[in-house]
């Protein structure tokens with residue numbers, strides 16, 4: 001068993017890390033305050049091919065292996081959780097197209113998404129429907145050779161700037177997914193501001209009023225929009241978020257190591273106090289444990305193992321809980337400085353909280369993880 | 385691969401997910417609420433890995449996945465198509 005990175009992967013990680021240190025980390029706090037991601041930054045991610053990390057080369061992407069793409073999510077997550085969500089959401093939409101789109105849809109959309117020529121958003125959640133996603137109330141009605149969509153979506157990351165939206169709607173009572181372009185008549189977005197975390201992820205509420213969507217923009221088939229299309233996207237989202245939590249946790253650890261080496265109280269550096277050491281030790285240990293879960297999920301994804309869905313859920317669940325404990329401790333270690341605007345740890349804590357809510361809240365993960373535990377238990381008993 | 389072999393492998397996979405081991409081959413898995421929403425994608429991944437097939441857009445038909453018999457026929461048919469190509 002080899003859990004080490006290949007020389008290629010180490011090189012890629014260094015490239016990602018240098019990029020984050022140069023272009024993302026230095027502006028992340030300001031973007032957070034401005035509640036905005038500058039367009040130039042999105043374009044830069046596109047130029048680097050980062051938004052095409054999971055898109056195969058034949059569609060203009062980088063076709064990275066699962067570990068390398070995971071390392072990219074980790075590094076971006078270390079710099080800015082908001083920006084990570086751009087990578088996540090674009091990946092979710094492109095994976096849904098890649099898996100269930102027609103050849104024409106893949107050829108039409110993926111090259112643009114891979115290079116940030118087009119930005120995608122993922123529209124499932126509504127004002128009245130969250131966790132029970134298959135029950136969305138947005139409707140789609142067939143009319144000639146198009147569909148007419150009506151409804152509202154809420155909390156849509158990068159909804160303020162996205163060009164293309166993957167929308168889950170009910171078509172004759174069957175969950176169905178559609179691609180809607182921003183310039184479709186009847187389509188509009190309203191910014192959501194004042195969020196706890198992911199403040200620069202440019203969330204929006206989306207109004208869909210009698211939008212006529214050509215039949216060619218249906219992704220998958222009516223009735224498969226939740227079970228197959230949305231679930232592919234969510235599985236991908238959890239994968240990116242799990243790795244991103246690892247990066248965010250690493251940022252908390254680095255900030256804490258640095259601060260405790262400089263700040264003195266009671267005549268000694270904070271690092272000399274054992275209660276501080278306990279928090280540092282727990283950070284290091286939990287980060288290592290998360291990393292192993294990430295590698296395991298990467299391996300299963302790389303090999304197309306059906307177990308990847310559960311393992312990715314477990315990894316996202318563990319990673320998001322872990323990063324909340326770590327970000328909380330990082331603020332504790334920084335004391336009042338941790339609550340102020342000079343240090344990034346307060347942003348880390350706010351962003352960490354979001355990780356427990358998105359891509360299926362942690363309660364949703366707990367339910368499916370526990371269920372699969374009982375399933376395995378039953379299976380073992382049958383074998384005996 | 386014969387249809388019986390395909391069916392055995394599919395049954396072994398599905399049995400992991402359901403309480404009742406003796407589920408009839410023509411029972412509707414989804415309508416009877418035997419499986420949860422994650423199962424649909426797990427089944428797709430299993431078919432792809434175990435039988436070295438690609439399940440894509442054109443295959444998204446409820447009739448292909450609804451029961452053990454339906455899945456077996458679907459895989460048999462796909463297998464045949466890929467052999468004759």
Ligand SMILES: Cc1cc2nc3c(=O)[nH]c(=O)nc-3n(C[C@H](O)[C@H](O)[C@H](O)COP(=O)(O)OP(=O)(O)OC[C@H]3O[C@@H](n4cnc5c(N)ncnc54)[C@H](O)[C@@H]3O)c2cc1C
Pocket residue numbers: 089121122123124125129130131132154155156157158195197198203354357358359360361362363364
């Ligand atoms: C920053 C941010 C970005 C987001 N980006 C997007 C996006 O791009 N696209 C998109 O579609 N959505 C997005 N969302 C929405 C997100 O997916 C939902 O918030 C999430 O699915 C939970 O839904 P909800 O908020 O409506 O909570 P609800 O479903 O109303 O749940 C409220 C609470 O009850 C718990 N709960 C619900 N049902 C159960 C149950 N059966 N058992 C136990 N507990 C339960 C939940 O875990 C949660 O803690 C975003 C949210 C945030 C905060």
